[in-house]
Amino acid sequence: MLVTGGYHSGKSSVVKFLSGGRSIHIDKHETTVALDYGRVDIEGLRVHLFGTPGMKHFRVLREILSKGADGVLFVIDSADSRRDEEAKAVRREVDEFLPDTTRVYLANKQDVEGARPPEVIKQVFDIPDDVPVIGTSTVTGLNLSLALRTLLAKLIEKVAPLLNVLSKYDGKAGGISQFADTMKFNLASTRKVFNWLELRGYVEVDWRAGVFWLAPPIKSILERSDEILKSS
Numbered sequence: 001m002l003v004t005g006g007y008h009s010g011k012s013s014v015v016k017f018l019s020g021g022r023s024i025h026i027d028k029h030e031t032t033v034a035l036d037y038g039r040v041d042i043e044g045l046r047v048h049l050f051g052t053p054g055m056k057h058f059r060v061l062r063e064i065l066s067k068g069a070d071g072v073l074f075v076i077d078s079a080d081s082r083r084d085e086e087a088k089a090v091r092r093e094v095d096e097f098l099p100d101t102t103r104v105y106l107a108n109k110q111d112v113e114g115a116r117p118p119e120v121i122k123q124v125f126d127i128p129d130d131v132p133v134i135g136t137s138t139v140t141g142l143n144l145s146l147a148l149r150t151l152l153a154k155l156i157e158k159v160a161p162l163l164n165v166l167s168k169y170d171g172k173a174g175g176i177s178q179f180a181d182t183m184k185f186n187l188a189s190t191r192k193v194f195n196w197l198e199l200r201g202y203v204e205v206d207w208r209a210g211v212f213w214l215a216p217p218i219k220s221i222l223e224r225s226d227e228i229l230k231s232s
């Protein structure tokens with residue numbers, strides 16, 4: 001997951017909080033100059049969090065860190081409207097680098113007096129109705145886990161049709177080619193899908209036998225997809 005947003009909105013603090021303080025941060029004078037990295041396990045899924053710098057001239061790093069991201073947590077400083085334009089500029093980059101990637105907005109710094117509520121942030125940033133904007137605070141921990149879980153739930157919803165077909169052929173002899181037939185995938189697309197799934201630890205694949213096995217967390221998530229929204 002990519003954790004990005006405007007300068008000083010709280011991206012590094014979000015990564016730190018969500019990974020239980022066990023994150024790494026490459027910064028200078030309290031501003032990120034390379035990246036933040038943290039890890040968190042949710043319902044058996046390992047989530048890797050990559051935080052970007054926020055300063056304008058680090059666009060190239062935001063582009064590099066965007067590569068391969070499955071989802072975006074976009075952090076906004078709700079307490080300082082003077083930073084809105086910068087945040088919008090970073091958002092235009094995300095639109096460019098990750099146009100179709102699922103996104104959740106964090107209206108951060110809700111603990112600050114006078115911070116704009118999520119509904120106002122939604123308006124100011126012209127965020128579509130079906131995209132979640134969640135009021136958060138890295139000081140109190142407000143809704144941070146919820147924000148990540150909301151993003152995961154949306155991602156699971158997106159891949160559920162694919163996972164449902166996969167689960168039909170899970171562990172079956174010739175499962176890979178049966179899956180490919182059902183999806184009308186050629187060999188190249190089938191390999192691409194399985195490589196994507198394997199890299200994320202969602203499946204184990206035995207190419208010689210043509211068999212794959214779904215990882216247990218994926219199976220249980222398919223059975224109880226609403227669990228992901230319950231906070232830990």
Ligand SMILES: Nc1nc2c(ncn2[C@@H]2O[C@H](COP(=O)(O)OP(=O)(O)OP(=O)(O)O)[C@@H](O)[C@H]2O)c(=O)[nH]1
Nearest residue numbers: 007008009010011012013031032054109137138139
């Ligand atoms: N009150 C309050 N302060 C916050 C919150 N989140 C972050 N901050 C403060 O805001 C400042 C910036 O936080 P960072 O987490 O470094 O923000 P960032 O977006 O990573 O900043 P850059 O890497 O410089 O773009 C720090 O002084 C934090 O303590 C919050 O939820 N509430």
Ligand SMILES: [Mg+2]
Nearest residue numbers: 011012031032
């Ligand atoms: Mg930072």
